[in-house]
Amino acid sequence: MTTPVASACLGSAGSFFNSPFTDWIPIAIAGVSIVAAVLAIIYIVSPLLGRQEVKTWARAKMYEVFFGLVVILVFAGMSTSICVFQPIQPYSVINLVPSQCNSTAVNSLYGLSECDLYTYNEVTINALNTYAAVFTAALSDFPKFSVTFQNNYLPYGVSTGIADVDLEPHAVVQFVALANTAMGGLIMLSQLQLLLLDISLLIFAIFMPLGLILRMFGITRSYGGTLIAFGMGIGIVFPLITSISYGFIDQVGNSLNIGAAASSFFSVGTLTAFLAEDVQFMTGIGTGNASLILSALIAPFNPFLEFTGLVVLGSLMLPLLSLTIVNTFVLDFSQAVGERMSFMDLLARVV
């Protein structure tokens, strides 16, 4: 899978002085220079006006401005490290790289997290399509039968019978239909998560420099810190958690053969056997033990149950967990460097 993300990441942060986003660097340096010059003037003039406390204040603010410059360089180095970090080798040591993403094209943390989530979405969508088609074809076309009993020895032409008895297990069909519908909606949410992951790099590249610059000025210092926390949370923590958790899920899915199980689910042989067991179970006819018949009837549904569990985890629980971790990080980090901000509250208000 090709990942243009990696080159964009390097373009924006690795060569921090060449990409469009690094227009902020000259602005930041200009801002630092202006603020430092103003503070120097205040520092020089204040003793002449007999305001020693203003001189002390100016000196303290000068230290903060230079410290802000150091912070800019630190974050620039950190973002460069994140973008040049090659995750395949260390992740492979702990088996968190699925076979679909073990490629030289995946050469950054963003690329790996995108590939992991994309692989998960692809596998689940294909499996869901297969299950939906199989269930539609197999379980919805159950035969019906009619029985008429006519005995010529009965008077008055009396006959009895039953008509259009349906062998379809309605409750199971309804269960499968509901599950398929719910999973379709969950997978759609997962696609939204992929979209968020795609723009995480953009958020990082915009919010981080903006926050670093705003943090230098006294009025906007807290707001700048909040932007830094938001940029780091969405731009670093979210891809990191996604690459680890969805790498695990993809490996579990590959080990359980989710895709292959969907294809072989309810093959002709399986369907025939299922029908035979179903007739025995429904009518009580046959010599089979009811428990064994039931076990045979439920066996084809085990792969579907596993698939359902994987979708519920990957499309519902893990996104909530990932966003919770990002929110916790943003909450704590924003409180440390600026104003306390809850990412989840912001998202809830927007939604």
Added chain:
Amino acid sequence: MDLAKIAMVSIVLLAICTGILGAAGQNAAGQTDSPGIAGSAPDVTSQPLCNDLFGATPVLGQSSSSKIQGLFGTLANYSTYNSMLEDSLLVVVVAMMVLAMIYAFGYAFGANNIIAMAKTGYLEAVLNIIIIVVLFGGVALISNAVLFLSSLGGAVISSTGVSLASSPLTTSSGITGLHEMYYSICSTYYSNAETQITNLLAMGALTYLDSIISTFTVSIMPNGFGITIVPAGGYSIPAISPISFFDPIVTGIVSMEVGIIFLLSIIYYLFPLFLFLGIFLRCIPITVAAGGALIAMFIGFYIFFPALVYPFTAVSFTCTQQCSSANPIQHDVNLGSQSILNAFPFTSALSLDPIVPTIDYFSRLVAESFFQILGIIIAFLIAYTLMETFADLLGAPSLEGKTMLRNIV
């Protein structure tokens, strides 16, 4: 002077903690049985999915053939992370050296805020050392803590009068390990999910009976002309409607239970990685918040979540009325034609007998599933709240102001 006092207090605290936790670690390492939920040993059942995810346990007498355990087993083993703890200590030492230089810089230029920042950073570094030392000495206590919490939960549930059935892997002394606990929860939930599917299939048998009864016709046609009577044309087995109502609920319960199984596998294998990664990140001054969030997630979901879920899986509901231990729907179907006659409205043999145990069985099964879902919700809420609390405690502002942690350190 302040720094000297802090250093002395830190050294004393370190010595005390190392001594206590080292002794506790040795005791925990030598302990084979831990207090668990008592119960008699029932029939042992194993689930293929649970075997694949967690590996069969020696209690079942099976050799482990878990695919997932083969891939990620090392992640669940604490000894894998010894080098990461050593690296974390190194990072802490480097951070303390840098902070010392920053302190000197601030002292030289009279920048009080930089001095305050350096002091806070130093205290954070001391806290990181304490955390690392605790983990070195007491990592075995984590499993025992989880088992102890689950025992507490089981005792609370037992005190309400609810009987605790034995899970497939309990022995007379209870659950003996964290791995058995995860396997037990997995097995319970997957068995429930399969049972719900089974009952949906059996529900189909009721529908089939209903179809036979309601389409039964009698034709009286002397000389090819006459009438056709459908005596039970409007008949419907009363149990079908209320049981059909549960179908969407059953779908949700089944999906949630199987999803929780996979969530537990992630917690079991990946969260130790998050713990040690969080400790490493917490030692770096810039990433303290990220490290604190990961450590808090471990505490909330690795320790408290399964410990709170397990007692709910060990609860069983007994029949209240005239139900049998067997699935009454299955029992009715196996009677074949006699079932039909029993359900036919005009026979004197008709009674509500096939219906009442059917409804009672279904309501018992759904109630049991509801109870377990309730347990999942309660466990999740508590784990999430604890995660937020510990994240605030261990996150970036952990030692600012008059916080409890600052007073302790």
